[in-house]
Amino acid sequence: MIQFIQNLIDAVALGSIYALVALGVGLLFGILRLINFAHGDYITIGAYALIVPSADVTARLLIGDWPWPVLIPTICLIVVIAALLTDAAVFRPLRRATSPTLMIASFAVSYIIQNGVLMAYGSRPKSVDLWSGANSQVFIGDLRVPMLQLITLAVTLVLMVAVTLFLRRTSYGIQMRAAAEDFRMAQYLGVRGNVVIGIAFALSGILAGVVSLLYTTQSGSLSHVMGVPLALFAFVAVVVGGMGSLVGAVVGGFVIGITVTMLQAYLPPDLRAFRDAFAFAFVILVLLVRPAGIIPSRSTFERV
């Protein structure tokens, strides 16, 4: 039983990372109908910004050495700038393009970022030790819970509440929800389309920045393709959750994270190598039962 709860905590922690990524992807999808595969590479940018650019195998910390209160906003700011730049350079000229065009453009952006990282930092994965306290554990009764997982859960919770409050309570939040539902009508009422889209990119950049820190601390390594599986799982989470619902994206993220971790823990050892195949089979099963996703919805921001 204890073992199961232990696994469950692992699962929820991984799920919450996927949920944060899916939330970032979902925000942009809601307003632009863009599935942004470059979102994973925003995370890569945040992670690599921690270290000194060089092709050495052992990474020397750069921003990663700064105190946390400075480090976190700096990384977020860098990722936000990267996200806004991709909007200005690529997605803004494509405002009238269809969804598939936008998605293909996001693949291009993703590829360009990966190769940019490759040129500046070399192709070999690097190990980084961002926070040596990450492995310390907290005892709750008989449970040993890694500190990092508690932090991951707390951060996820805080960010979700923050995004919800932003969308519900602020003027730009309300404008974003309106634009997500009927972009043209919002413009007819004076809502500035590019500003609202810019805010969506910035928000998704903040989320990606935070994920880059959590993920790097957890994995202890960097690679120029580290964001790819994250973006892929987030995409799956968005689809499973019900394309076009933020709550759905978050729920989908948790479902994927929990499924993957539980498969890792309980599949017979011979089959563990095929973990992701089982995970995707599960996804297909979910979609067969509920083709519109777990939480189908007309508007992305419905009941956030």
Place this chain on the structure above:
Amino acid sequence: MTTLLEVDRISVRYGNLVALRDVSLTVAEGEVVCIIGPNGAGKSTTLAAIAGGVTPFSGDIRLQGESILGRQPEQIARLGLSLVPEGRHVFGTLTVEENLKIGGFVQGDRSTARADLDRMFTLFPRLAERRTMPAGRLSGGEQQMLVVARAVMTRPRLLLVDEPSLGLAPRIVDQIYEMLLDLRQRANLTLLINEQSSNRILKHADRIYVLRGARIQLEGTAAELQDGEAIRSAYFGFEDGATAKAEIPA
């Protein structure tokens, strides 16, 4: 009377289809002007072109003498022109209050916007009762009321309304017109309204344009067109002298 809006020989096409051909019209400060015409005549396209939703390939549109051609809808909205499109377009998942607030954000002054919001709720108690309800759950008439109130929240000088009576019971349509004319007094509005039918229009409009087949067929003051005969032949495209029994839909 000073001219507020001048539409100067605009033409619009969707792919190969020419939806407007050399359409000209003017609206003076304080007027109520109506465009009537059958389905597919180009009425919605005219209003969309004025509001920046579609761009004409020739001609010009001037608001208070200044060309607004090619500007984004949001810029035009901020110049004091507000469009209530056909088919209501409430933000269904936003509450009634949030829908109205969207209109208020444009003017930038929070305290004015709050005062306007209170004023709308006083004017429309039915919306006040439903202020926290998702707008998608309102009845058709209430939604039409909401989108007009929402447009007025932007404090426009010129309000464009596309077929406010579409799909509503006659009694509700009367209320909507009462509301439009009341708001016109209170908020110093100039109105440009599209309709398919002429009976209400003849009562309320100062001037009327008849649009059919992408062209303006007839224009005149409501007094000149009062008997409805000229309107009917322009609307249906009868040759001179032909008197068909066709009726403009009520």
